[in-house]
Amino acid sequence: MEGAEQWKIQLEQWKKQLEPWKTQLEQWLNQVIEHIHQIPPTQLYAAVAVLLFTTLVLLFIRVLKRAKSNTIVLTGLTGSGKTVLYYQLRDGSSHQGTVTSMEPNEGTFVLHSETVKEGKVKPVHLVDVPGHSRLRPKLDEFLPQAAGIVFVVDALEFLPNCRAASEYLYDILTKASVVNKKIPVLLLCNKTDKVTAHTKEFIRKQMEKEIDKLRASRSAISAADISSDFTLGVPDEVFSFSQCHNKVTVAEASGLTGETSQVEQFIREHVRP
Template sequence: MDSDSIDAEIIPVTSTFSPQTLGVASFILAVVVLAFVFLFTRRRSRAAGQHLLLVGPPDAGKTAILSTLVYNQPLPTHTSLQTNSSVIALPKKALTVVDIPGHPRIRNQVNEFITDAKAIAFVVDASTVSRNGPVVAEHLHIVLNAIRSLPPSQVLPSLVILAHKSDLVKSSASSATQAISRVRTILERELEKRRLAQSGGVGVEGLGEEGERTEMGGLECSGEKGIFQFDTWEGGEVTFLGTSTKIVDEKSGLRDFEDWVEENA
């Protein structure tokens, strides 16, 4: 067989398919590629969370908690104006803890760290929350919104609310139990006020750098009438713990929190 005969038998593959068939094949290939990319990025985002974030209003005790976790004792602290981070050693791994200041101009930095958060501890001064409830709830609203704003592919970080300085709460019952009850009741009441204000078309104050009114979600609940309650919050389970940096009967006031961190972070 001469070369001319061989060349005559070579037929381009594309000539054996109609334009419609090629179009369908291209579409299927594109779908497969997109599905692969989606699964890959989803897997990466699910594995992203590595940090424990300490957030909350100024003077709540975040930096004292951090120093206790790192050095096993609280160190002299002052109001922080910059983010601090340290590594703590857990029995099975090391964990980076990020302390985000509570100053109104800085606290929104939680949005910069949220995608790499394995767990979040919101610290509340239980001894002063009765008079600072609206301000504390405003800050917590920012955190709840940050969690609810994560993409569907992101595993939501675990959230614990620390009723801190529980040793300063005077009660005939357990001071930790009373501190938790006080913090939970006040925060649910104040967050419900904010939810109602927004559902009525009224912006809530203090959510921007200059205190402007703005709309912000994050308070969605599955309960009756959507009333805000931590038990029905759609962002996941919320744990409450009473804590302090005091040593009582040779037991650290952070022991329950340390156990929670070990399990959730």
């Protein structure tokens, strides 16, 4: 009982302490109401309209930010097998493995491997951008909407194309549209079903070496001649993909045999069902 009495006394003390604040709050509230009454109705309505409009705009912006893109961009050198992968992901067909694109292949669909799944599956907007050097500017049209980039490398004919592939990947990893949004990149080693294909570890190391040479040579060029928006790596350290502004992972696939599980995993990590 003594404890209850002490609490009662304490509450009474707090009530007395808060009394001046209550009076002050009532005075402020009355002043605000009086000020509102002095405002002409037209001005008051206009102020309310502006407030509502601003609130709606802010809510709309927040919704847009929350709505994640479902676009995955396939890119890489000509002959790396991007288009075969595109068709495998779309309908499970390799198209005999002899597909060459001169225009982007673009479509929104449920991944072929997920067509038998029960429940709601989010479609993927997949874009296969041609690898020919003259057609690469088309890539810039799709990067701002990309949720992820799959950079396809021919693991079978890798060594003759290592430098060209590294240059292309370097350009992508230093683009402002890619870096600012921290778009994840999958370095996909294709055609790994062949016995003579190089492993993903070998390809990763060789491309890191080439990019290390590239950043050294390009940093020696005057700033006016550099087309890249960002630089790669850490100064005075050997380059590795772990130093990139974007998350870069390495995986294997075979478009011809339909082994696309690792690229599908990447897609689903960034395009949620």
